[in-house]
Structure formats: structure tokens, C-alpha cells
Amino acid sequence: xxxxxxxxxxxxxxxxxxxxxxxxxxxxxxxxxxxxxxxxxxxxxxxxxxxxxxxxxxxxxxxxxxxxxxxxxxxxxxxxxxxxxxxxxxxxxxxxxxxxxxxxxxxxxxxxxxxxxxxxxxxxxxxxxxxxxxxxxxxxxxxxxxxxxx
Ligand SMILES: [Zn+2]
Numbered sequence: 001x002x003x004x005x006x007x008x009x010x011x012x013x014x015x016x017x018x019x020x021x022x023x024x025x026x027x028x029x030x031x032x033x034x035x036x037x038x039x040x041x042x043x044x045x046x047x048x049x050x051x052x053x054x055x056x057x058x059x060x061x062x063x064x065x066x067x068x069x070x071x072x073x074x075x076x077x078x079x080x081x082x083x084x085x086x087x088x089x090x091x092x093x094x095x096x097x098x099x100x101x102x103x104x105x106x107x108x109x110x111x112x113x114x115x116x117x118x119x120x121x122x123x124x125x126x127x128x129x130x131x132x133x134x135x136x137x138x139x140x141x142x143x144x145x146x147x148x149x150x
Contacts, residue, residue, distance in 0.1 A: 033127035034063050034075040040135035046142060048073075058114050060107065062122075064138065069145035070120040073138055074111075075127060080104055083126045121145060 041048065041064060048064040054072040062072035078086035082101050090097050112122040123141055125134045 033125075033129075033131065036131035037073075037075055037125060037134045037138075038064060040131040041138050044135050044139045046135070046139055054115060054120055055118050058111055060111050066142050066145070069142050070118075071123060071138070071142050071145055072115055072120055073123045073125070074108075075125050075134075076108070077127050081108060081126075083128065085126075086128060
């Protein structure tokens with residue numbers, strides 16, 4: 001399962017082993033918070049589909065999808081999506097990374113506006129957020145979108 005990062009996370013020139021291992025760790029860890037939120041949501045009785053693109057033209061697949069309620073949940077990695085608390089810019093190839101990460105943020109905003117325009121509700125969580133709180137927020141959103149007739 002591929003993380004949400006760019007296809008060439010190494011950057012334009014070889015990075016130091018330290019940075020490289022941090023990048024790899026970051027990508028591996030991407031799926032852990034997602035799984036935590038998924039299982040917390042499942043325990044709340046929510047039923048969802050995973051890793052689907054909600055709409056044609058929306059490139060980034062949502063991590064949890066509620067097709068009936070049209071809710072799309074994204075769990076954003078702190079590094080790749082520039083979390084205000086943990087977002088950092090690698091010292092090597094700083095400009096390249098700045099452009100890359102800014103493009104990620106811009107794509108996230110585009111995805112959200114595409115979804116809203118099509119009547120979907122995008123929900124985003126940072127990977128550092130508490131999984132059960134995130135699941136509660138998802139449950140509230142899904143309920144507000146009329147899950148009663150499911
Ligand atoms: Zn964070």
C-alpha cells in the first residue's frame with residue numbers, strides 16, 4: 001500500500017542515510033494511524049470502504065469512504081502534508097522539498113474543493129491525532145449526513 005507521498009521521495013539527488021531512513025520510516029508509519037482510525041471507527045459500528053477514489057478526477061484515494069453519506073476521510077501524514085506541529089523541511093534540497101510539500105498541500109485543497117463541489121464532505125485528520133477522537137468525529141459527520149436509512 002503506497003503512502004500519499006510523491007513518487008520519488010528520495011528527492012533529486014541521493015540524501016544522507018539518516019534522512020533516507022527518516023523518510024522511509026515516515027512512509028511506513030503513514031499506515032499505522034490510518035489503521036488505528038479505521039479500527040476505532042469499526043468499533044463504533046461504522047462500516048466503510050477503504051482506499052477508493054471518491055470521484056473520477058480526484059487522484060488521491062480516500063482512506064475511508066462512506067459512499068451513501070458521501071463522506072471521504074483522509075488521514076494525512078504529518079511530514080507529507082505539512083502538519084503545523086510536526087511539519088519539517090529537510091535541510092538537503094530544501095527548495096525542492098519546499099516546492100514538493102507545497103504541491104501536496106495545494107493538491108489536498110484541490111481535492112477538498114472537488115469533493116465539496118460534488119456534494120461530498122471531505123474530512124481530514126493528522127496522523128498524530130487521537131484515533132478514537134477522530135473516529136468519533138467521523139461518526140458524528142456520517143450521522144449528520146443521514147445514515148439513518150442505511
Ligand atoms: Zn503532526
